[in-house]
Amino acid sequence: MHWQSFEAFIAMGGYGFYVWTSFGITALCCVFEVCQLRRRQQQLVLKEAT
Amino acid sequence: MPWFFAIATLLVLAGLYLSFFVAPTDFQQGEAYRIIFIHVPAAWMSMFIYLLMAAWAGFGLALNARLSFMMAQALAPTGTMFTFLALITGSLWGKPMWGAWWVWDARLTSELILLFLYIGYMALQSAFEDSRKADRASAVFLMVGAINVPIIYFSVKWWNTLHQGASVSLTKAPAMATIMLWGMLLMALAFWAYSIGVALWRVRCIIAERECEAGWLNNLREKE
Amino acid sequence: MKARHKRAAFIIAGLIALAIAAMLVLNAFRSNLVFFYTPTQVVKGEAPQNTSFRIGGLVEQGSLRRTKNSLDIHFAVTDTINRVEVIYSGILPDLFKEDKGVVAQGKLDNNGLFHADQVLAKHDENYMPPEAAEALKQAAEINQKTSKSLVMPEAKP
Numbered sequence: 290m291h292w293q294s295f296e297a298f299i300a301m302g303g304y305g306f307y308v309w310t311s312f313g314i315t316a317l318c319c320v321f322e323v324c325q326l327r328r329r330q331q332q333l334v335l336k337e338a339t
Numbered sequence: 340m341p342w343f344f345a346i347a348t349l350l351v352l353a354g355l356y357l358s359f360f361v362a363p364t365d366f367q368q369g370e371a372y373r374i375i376f377i378h379v380p381a382a383w384m385s386m387f388i389y390l391l392m393a394a395w396a397g398f399g400l401a402l403n404a405r406l407s408f409m410m411a412q413a414l415a416p417t418g419t420m421f422t423f424l425a426l427i428t429g430s431l432w433g434k435p436m437w438g439a440w441w442v443w444d445a446r447l448t449s450e451l452i453l454l455f456l457y458i459g460y461m462a463l464q465s466a467f468e469d470s471r472k473a474d475r476a477s478a479v480f481l482m483v484g485a486i487n488v489p490i491i492y493f494s495v496k497w498w499n500t501l502h503q504g505a506s507v508s509l510t511k512a513p514a515m516a517t518i519m520l521w522g523m524l525l526m527a528l529a530f531w532a533y534s535i536g537v538a539l540w541r542v543r544c545i546i547a548e549r550e551c552e553a554g555w556l557n558n559l560r561e562k563e
Numbered sequence: 564m565k566a567r568h569k570r571a572a573f574i575i576a577g578l579i580a581l582a583i584a585a586m587l588v589l590n591a592f593r594s595n596l597v598f599f600y601t602p603t604q605v606v607k608g609e610a611p612q613n614t615s616f617r618i619g620g621l622v623e624q625g626s627l628r629r630t631k632n633s634l635d636i637h638f639a640v641t642d643t644i645n646r647v648e649v650i651y652s653g654i655l656p657d658l659f660k661e662d663k664g665v666v667a668q669g670k671l672d673n674n675g676l677f678h679a680d681q682v683l684a685k686h687d688e689n690y691m692p693p694e695a696a697e698a699l700k701q702a703a704e705i706n707q708k709t710s711k712s713l714v715m716p717e718a719k720p
Contacts, residue, residue, distance in 0.1 A: 291363065291364070292360075298359075301370040301371070301373065302364070302369040302370035302371070303369075303370075304369065304370050304371035304435055307371055307374065307431045307432065307434065307435050308370065308371065308373050308374055310431055311374045311377060311378070311427070311428040311431045311432070312377060314424065314427055314428070315377050315381070315424050315428070318420050318423070318424060319420075319533065322416065322417065322420060322537060323537070326537065326540050326541060326544065329541075329544045330540075330543075330544055333544060333547050333548065333551070336551055337547075337551070363692035363693075363694075364692060364693060365690050365691065365692070365693075366691055366692065366693040366695070366696035366697075367658060367663075367686055367689075367696075368658065368686065368690075372690060375690070435656070435657055436656065436657065436658050436684060436686060437656055437658070437683045437684055437685070437686075438654075438655070438656030438657075438659075438681075438682065438683045438684055439681070439683055442598070442683065443598075444598040445598065476578070479575070479578045480578060483578065483582040483585065484585075486585075498598060499598045499599050499600075499601075499619060500598050501598055501599075501619075501666050501683060501685055503685070503686055503687050503688040504687075504688045505688060506688040506689070506690060514687075514688050514689045514690070515689070515690045515691070516690060516691040516692055516695060519690050519691075
């Protein structure tokens with residue numbers, strides 16, 4: 290562990306914006322894809338019910 | 340399928356821990372290099388998923404197997420997502436390190452072409468009403484587009500590019516500290532598990548949707 | 564020929580046409596995809612004249628000069644064989660350093676001076692902690708010293 294403080298961890302040596310945006314967009318994309326699939330499955334269940 | 344998501348979650352947690360708390364600072368790029376832990380695995384996945392789709396498409400054409408086409412179809416959105424992520428994280432990495440969000444070098448351009456190939460495949464797949472025809476046409480499209488993957492991979496060797504060469508390859512020792520390499524490999528494995536989970540889930544949906552459609556068509560024919 | 568076969572043939576012909584088009588596009592790219600020229604190519608006159616192009620190489624050690632009270636920067640790009648002087652006015656990327664990779668876009672004037680309007684840093688594919696880099700550097704220096712001392716006696720016959 291080499292971070293002096295929580296602030297230093299967030300700052301990422303001045304590159305915080307780039308690093309956290311990258312990881313954030315990746316996480317958002319994955320969550321979005323899983324939600325999309327869940328919705329697709331729910332619609333199928335509804336269709337089969339009718 | 341839930342198993343793959345469980346494995347993916349565990350691997351992501353381990354990978355993130357290595358990436359942020361164990362892996363040291365880089366000697367040239369400081370902390371900004373940490374983007375590598377998603378950029379490189381995403382780029383690997385973008386190329387690998389495409390090859391996998393082309394292989395499924397080839398199987399489908401050779402054996403006339405519908406499930407094979409559906410596997411290719413199920414992988415496409417995930418591959419598109421990873422291509423998009425490779426481009427966007429590369430851009431976020433290029434700005435502070437190279438000094439530009441985007442340059443038209445061979446590596447970046449061919450990766451952008453890969454994104455268009457994915458989008459083109461999905462457009463072609465949805466352009467036909469008859470799913471059999473859609474499968475065949477888009478399978479040929481996929482296989483033709485596969486030549487782009489070696490172009491992406493070797494672009495940094497064949498041409499002068501701003502993008503640096505491969506840090507990790509089968510032919511030479513990795514040009515990376517071991518602990519950094521481990522972080523990257525864990526993240527890559529996590530993306531693998533995630534992709535398998537998502538693709539299996541989506542292929543189930545596609546199978547059910549096609550069955551639904553077939554049933555609906557049969558009903559219509561009976562009424563006539 | 565059945566209608567179905569005709570349609571299939573039509574689709575396949577279309578796809579082949581598409582493939583050929585794609586090949587042509589890629590081929591056109593091929594000649595254009597040279598992202599930068601090396602100083603040697605520039606000195607030989609292989610780089611385009613009067614149009615903007617990119618030059619790539621290492622920032623020569625000790626060549627970096629900044630002008631006082633302005634953003635003008637003067638440096639030389641080298642590939643260890645030939646060198647090209649570059650003048651640039653603007654902000655440099657974080658990784659811009661002497662003895663490190665650089666790619667500059669701009670035009671060559673008649674005196675062989677390259678007027679850059681964009682400067683990009685090119686880094687290599689090595690990633691390691693600073694301590695490891697320091698250790699490697701020291702090892703290289705020691706190596707150089709020993710190899711020099713080994714070469715010396717042979718050098719003067």
